[in-house]
Amino acid sequence: MKNKTLFVPFSLALLVLTSSCREKTKEAEIGNIETVATAQENSETFRALPHESTITWSGYKPTGSHTGTIALSHGKFTVTDGVIESGTFTIDMASLKDSEGNARLEKHLKSEDFFEVEKHPESVFKVTGVETANGKTLLSGNLKMKDTTNNVTFPMTLIHRNDTIILRSEPFTIDRSKWNVRFGSKSFFKDLGEKYIDNDIELTIVVKASKE
Numbered sequence: 001m002k003n004k005t006l007f008v009p010f011s012l013a014l015l016v017l018t019s020s021c022r023e024k025t026k027e028a029e030i031g032n033i034e035t036v037a038t039a040q041e042n043s044e045t046f047r048a049l050p051h052e053s054t055i056t057w058s059g060y061k062p063t064g065s066h067t068g069t070i071a072l073s074h075g076k077f078t079v080t081d082g083v084i085e086s087g088t089f090t091i092d093m094a095s096l097k098d099s100e101g102n103a104r105l106e107k108h109l110k111s112e113d114f115f116e117v118e119k120h121p122e123s124v125f126k127v128t129g130v131e132t133a134n135g136k137t138l139l140s141g142n143l144k145m146k147d148t149t150n151n152v153t154f155p156m157t158l159i160h161r162n163d164t165i166i167l168r169s170e171p172f173t174i175d176r177s178k179w180n181v182r183f184g185s186k187s188f189f190k191d192l193g194e195k196y197i198d199n200d201i202e203l204t205i206v207v208k209a210s211k212e
Helices: 103-110
Strands: 029-031 044-048 054-061 064-080 083-098 122-133 136-145 148-161 164-169 172-175 200-211
Touching: 064 200, 083 103, 148 172
Parallel strands: none
Antiparallel strands: 029 148, 044 064, 044 200, 054 064, 054 200, 064 083, 083 122, 122 136, 136 148, 148 164, 164 200, 172 200
């Protein structure tokens, strides 16, 4: 198991649709489920502030792109000596929004074609650890989305201000097909031509939390 310490939700988070010509965002490392990190006896607990936290998603297809948000429902993590050790964050999938207010798109993303929100209203990210590589802090956690769980590792920074902590990820992508989100994916369907939807969902996560 990776050395534990930091955390950010995600899950995360998570979402989407669409793929056009663009600068490639670094893809998160996706692997098998790992052991969830645990807190030390004297650790401090921080509660997430959902209304001051943001998860932004972008998706791509040959003809354009879509961007929007999805909200954190609740979450907490533990800290010892300024280091995050463990945490669990829950994402409200029903809160998925398109930045242009496209209700038809939002309904489609919540349908069985994509995230099946009625059947799977929440996604959950559980911290498994953190490591440092090439000068970057890499957060790892098990992300359960729909009926599938994978371990995700992505770069992030931690800002500690008095009794408040801000967790901020760099933009990163996850491959939706790893969570069985199949619609328009060339991984599952052939002869799509230019009507495919890119597997990559780009995410940027900012979570603010306060000490209990």
